[in-house]
Amino acid sequence: MPASQTGTFRRVAYTGWSAFRFKDPTFPVWIGAAILLVFLMLLPLGAIFRASLWDDTGITLNRYFEVFTNEQFLKAIWNTLIISTWVGVLAVITGALLAFLVTRTDLPWKKSIRALVMASFVTPPFLGAFAWTLLAGPNAGALNKLYRAATGSEEALFNIFTMPGLIFVMALYSFPFVFSMIANVCELISSDLEDAAEILGANKWRTAWTVTLPLAMPALIGGFILAFLQSLSLFGAPAILGLPAGLHTITTQIWALFQYPPRLDLAAAFSVPLLLATMALIAVQKKILGRKGYSTVGGKGGQKRLIHLGLGRVPVLLFVFGILSLSVFLPYWILLKAALSKAWAMPLTSDNFTLHNFSFAFFEYGDTQRAIYNTFKLGIVTATLGTLLATLIAYVTHRNLFRGARYLTFFALAPLVIPGIVLAVGLFIVYTRPPLVLYGTIWILFVAFLTKEMPIGFSQAESTFKSIHPELEDASRIIGANRLISLKDITAPLARSGLIAAWSFIFIGVIRELSAAILLFAPSSKVVSVVIFDLKEEGQVGVIAVLGTLMLAVSFLVILGVQWFAGRDVVATRE
């Protein structure tokens, strides 16, 4: 080919291997993002398997042997299974019932109920658990004091530091997951199917039982698995409520293995079963939810007639608000009270009122200022870079930019199956030794959060791209914009509200994260959730309440901001 070809069409000559790499001048960006993602996911997982299998002498199964013969470890696994099963069952019952009532009956105040379910969703479980120690601690718990005052009894009515107590609290903060899942399904089940049953003579409730329920069955099982997984990977709530009673779960046991003297190898070996269990359950869930034959649940929802509750409306409404007061009203009330009083257990009178907790938390107590700064810095940086990376990856997979691009979906969603604490074990092993020592800085937390929040950012970005016609971008490319410029000028602005939602989800996820942070923080890189956990040991109830209130307030402000901006329901878009 002559080298001196010039003219109308400026051409870059490419041959062989370089043709693959530089076919498109923006190619390095896409392949770079892909490689970054793959490394982000593979490094910690690889480290865990390596640390659990290798020692100085070579491959060994000794660690697994040690873990699975130790009675204490086995007990922790057993506890976890019991707790998660109960949480799954309770969350499905509550979540499905509420979802059914909100979508298929004429219950009043549905908007408020949905908003309150979302509030439970946004509340970090460790904060809920902490609030419940104030409500139902055996000695000073507000509800127990009320009970004693009312009955004159010496006994406590509730003791939250028990396995039932722990299950109860974890279920309170898991049911919103099931709720949103079931509510979607209920909205999609066509009334025609139910009408058919009614024409055949079934009454409304019988129809609900024989038609609606079986149609919702895959979603119910999926919801159970979701809640089960959620409680499997929780660290904060079991640590706050279980540890004082000597009750270990897998996550708290992993954490204990990090305390002095640290046994990283055992922690790694102990993480593997948790990882495998999560993967297996996700696979089962996908299979159940992806089954055909339920195509009725997936079309457009037709006109739905609502079941009339009649006289039952009042008791049903009381029941619903009863549940929501357990997850939202009571915990928020006690947190606010604790934040504003000198002695949290005393009534909030003018003598007991104080703003000292706020000034102490923000200006005096050493750790908090830095922790607040770290938290917001990490939140903003992770959300920004996370949204950017998720956007690039979602773009690559959606447009199938190079061979194998669709497999990136697998990597972007992989953290769904990695419990936070397991991820932290892997990252700890990777980043405490050369070539990249991040431990001791907040950047190891950044990497952890970026990895952990990738699935949310990715799914949000992907569903946003799906709604944008590819021709809009082709139109800019053909008149002179390369891929990157097209993404910046056309696709990104059109995806703006979706990407802002992605940013917010990542931000909220980061500022409430505890289970990974608890293993990766160093004294200078504490974040708010870790400080709350530490302060718990010191009994600094007022400061915890202030920080918890701050965390909740910021989360709600961000959500309101997104809703205002996007003019749509955040819970709905998160699905």
Added chain:
Amino acid sequence: MANVSIRGLTKQFAEVAAVDDFHLEIGDGEFVSLLGPSGCGKTTTLRLLAGFLQPDGGEIRAGGEVISSPTHLVPPERRQMSMIFQSYAVWPHMTVAQNVAYGLKFKKLTKQEIEKKVIKLLGVVHLAELKDRYSAELSGGQQQRVALARALVVEPQILLMDEPLSNLDANLREEMRFEIRRLHEEFKITTVYVTHDQAEAMATSDRIAVLDRGRLVQVGRPSEIFDRPKTRFVAEFVGKANILTGRFDGDGLLHLGDGVKIRVNSTGEISATGQVAVCLRPHNISLLADDAEARRMAEQGYNLFPGTIRRSIYFGDSIDYTIELATRETLRVITPPSQRYESGQEIYAAAHPDVCVIVRHE
């Protein structure tokens, strides 16, 4: 300037050839339509031309230079082309003027020059007053005009159009056909136009390329395609067609069976003595009931088909008759509304040999 030369172009999707050994030479300033049913590979060909797809075989040259081949691919943004999309693809977050100005951003122009060009083009497509509107505030036809202005303002070497009118209602579609042809006369940009609508292709194009299952079947001026279809597929896809089959028997006549023999438009191409097909357009056949007149026509060399009227449909500006021939085959004939015949009436259908065109049977 930019002539386009497509040689042996091939593109496969999952082992199926969407475009198969496609050859076409397009002259500078020529307007060529790719016409075919859905799935014939015309849109794939267009996307190959645009550089959105890379061919698996063959090459595309523009202005003499290879722009697409299995090993070379000039990215779309460097091809100096423009494209009009089926969905219009008017960017909803930009005003009409911003949409049109966008492509000029990539040329080294001053703000004033850009503004001047945008205003001029908006005038050409009659959108000057709407320049500050967003696409949500425009009708389909107006959006299509924005897309046209946006594509033309960058002064492309080649303009690609992908079924640009298929989302418009019938009246607007007709109007826009003339509009597209007018703009082509004005700018003389080499244009490749993809459509499944033969009337659109006829109204706009210098030449039409008919595609079937990834292959080019025939290319020619609209009248050539209509009057001299080479294959049965082209005959039936472009316009209405009666297809009769028969065999040559060495006497130069086509035997249709039952003793019916006709003279056909002899083409050197068909030398076969086997089964062949002949295409007769319904408009090119006349009906006559009078025996004497029929004899006169026969003497003038017309082919005569005795038959019976089986059905007639009155359309106001024409009547559509179905005639059953002695061979049990049927013939559709479209006549002016003045020629009225009764159902069941014995009749002659007459067609000049020139309009009895031998087509390849496929």
